[in-house]
Amino acid sequence: MIRFWIASLQLAELFVSSLVHMLYGFYIFSSAVAGDLSQALNETFFKPNTNFEVKHESPTETTTTTVNADNLPPIVLVHGIFGFGKGRLGGLSYFAGAEKKDERVLVPDLGSLTSIYDRARELFYYLKGGQVDYGEEHSKACGHSQFGRVYEQGHYPEWDEDHPIQFVGHSAGAQVVRVLQQMLADKEFKGFENTNENWVLSITSLSGAFNGTTRTYLDGMQPEDGRRMKPICLLQLCRLGVIIYDWFDIPWLKAYYNFGFDHFNMSWKKAGIWGLLDCLLGNAGPFASGDWILPDLTIQGSLRLNSHLHTFPNTYYFSYATKRTKKIFGVTVPSGILGIHPLLFIRVLQVSQWRHPPDVSPPYKGYRDEDWQDNDGALNTISMTHPRLPIEHPNRFVANDSDCQPLEPGIWYYKIVEGDHILFIVNRERAGVQFDLVYDSIFERCRKHVFRKTRPTLPNQTHQ
Template sequence: MMHFRLRRHLCSALFSMDRSIALECVSGTKEMADNPIPLVIVEGFLGSAGAAMGSKFTEYLDRGSKEYPSRRTLFASVGPVSSLHDRACELFYTLLGGAVDYGEGHAEAHGHQRYGRVVDNALYPSWSLDSPLHFLGHSMGGPTIVKLQSLMAAGFFGDRGHPDMVLSLTAVSAPFRGTQLVYALGERTDTAPAVRPFSAGAILSRIIHVLSYLSPLLPAALDLHAESRCLSYRDASLPCLWRQLCKSDWAQSRDATPYDATFQAAEEREVDGEGQPHQRTFYRSYSASLRHTERDRSYRDFIANILSPLYISSLIMSSFNFSVLQPTTLAIVASVSSSGTEARYPDRPPENDSPGREHYYWENDGVVPVFSQFHPFGCSTALCRHHSKRTHTVTGRPYPGIWCVYALEDASHFSIAPFWWGSRRQRAFWLELGNWLWAIDHHRLIL
């Protein structure tokens, strides 16, 4: 009799506990439905994602959860040619508000002012551990978010920042480990960040300086976030502009996007441990590949391909000689060719997908090599899970602290973002992204 009573009390207690948990989950689901966690989109090099993408993608982002309100999407404006450090600082204060602080040590080391603009109208001033955000970065937007999380983990922003404030990070065509295109445009392979005279990169840097000088008169779409460098006509004279046009202290420095896109800079970040995944953040990356280089025999729509500018840049990248890099023993390059195993599938390469270890030297999306789009660090050391090229959707429960990598075959650097094409692939991407974000939101409620 006593055993029966004990079991009855135990069952009653368990029922009450399960009921309270269920009620808590229902309450949390209702709260999440009323206020779905926003998605922050971060631009790439020279990007203006907000203007180019518009709002058409949101229709597919929210299609899988019609019973809930639309998810708020925030386009964060950061310096289009600034370094990852500066972009990460600008992203932080764009969301929370206040004077952009690049750090005293960083500003002194790179010769610009410590503070930038004052952000009065913050995009999400309630951003905190209790109110985290989803992030999506296209191209250099991906490494920018990684840099932001690394700075927060290092305590750079004090009590205002914590790495768990980044609930998820989705990267599309992100050059986590550098790209050879930056050398083709003018960056020197032996003395980076020096730029070759009369190269495309040198011409672009002169255009940037002219735009910076005229920045007070230009529209917001051409905002360079260069206040800390005092390059506008309000702060600099014409002789100063001429000196920068002759030799740019900005473009030819370690504090600008071109250098951060080099293999040397990527290796420096990895040596410092930057980019290690955090246990409460959900990571995912999409690696695009044109597969239309001279060494690839499977051509599709040949005429359309050769008319694309990205086809030409893809050919240039495919012929890049990695041996000219200084130092020549880059760990990044070595990790691609080590042991002859495909980087995409570090443990068990799928059948009929083993073209040789040199494959990852040249396969690219017209801007970034495939191996660089996976994640920071090589697959031999990174926590990652690579999905077959025949799989493009996430199924099952999402897991934090690990990079999930998905292949976009026959896709260019701009197939998904920042432009809206309305293609089948693009619609499927935003629909699946919306479902993935909702899965993370629900998963967070039960932790």
């Protein structure tokens, strides 16, 4: 009997691992996960610094102050689609151990498939503490509970304008932080009427999903509106797998990996058989209401989000856009075989060759297929540099780091890096030296701008 239960547990764990890895293969992960398992056990792989030199620059003088790590604001690493925070997947690090490079780093576990709106709400309460409140109006419209997980103790309860936070977001995680900052500016959190945009000191994006991706249409989103799925597609398989996984609601499997839909009450205890059928038939649940991540990652979905998101004059912005394509005789193709994950190589080729259906209205005025051909296997490079739809935000291309010294707030500085979408996550060995160079640069930049410069408040430069 004991052997039977052990075998059953091993089979169940194999099932969930296979499901998660299959879904990763659809988007950003796959067998690269295995290469990082041994690194998760090595606690001394990175040597964290306990003190940092913070430079305060002015036009006339530069001074250096040593600041204790305990007094520094945390750097919060926000994962992307199908991602996970600290403690999930047996202790695997989504950011490939980069969090060990600094003493004050937080890695929240947000919904891996939930909408950008829901993730932003979860991120706020993860930091401040309390019960996640998704908002009464939004919850009713999307058919889920208004309240979610309870954080008895926030991970940074002192967070406010005088104690701002620096965020690093990968993929959809970068857009989550932008939505959170806008929520803070609009004072959307009940009981926290003193919030404002200055609670965010800096946002660093790694392959950020600012303007959507044509990859969503390849996987099954309808290019007509960017909201609905095609009847037969990869995303439909994903939908069925997630619904069944959440319906069984096995506690230890949920602790191992969670898609984040608990507030939709899809478990067998609450939904029953009829509730399961409703979800499978598309009459209920996140996939029916559209309150999940894929509609937010279409070009149309990003336009809807961006229409009310601002770039703020007192926040520092930096973006790393990845690219794995080149032009040969005017045709965009993968830039090589070496250095690209095998599953993403095919995706790089597919995205570079995708064309918007001629019988469907383009997602925005002036859309051109050739602008969206360069990509990293998951996102188009044009989408990752800076927010540009429906209005282009202040931006500056960076060829060398010296081009942005000193860094000015209110401007999106961006670099284009040769690499695929999982270059700086999951498996450090694939990125090699470039991994350390990028993360060292990010943390150094965060610590250098640990104190916001005193400057007059300017009117928003992007949306009037």
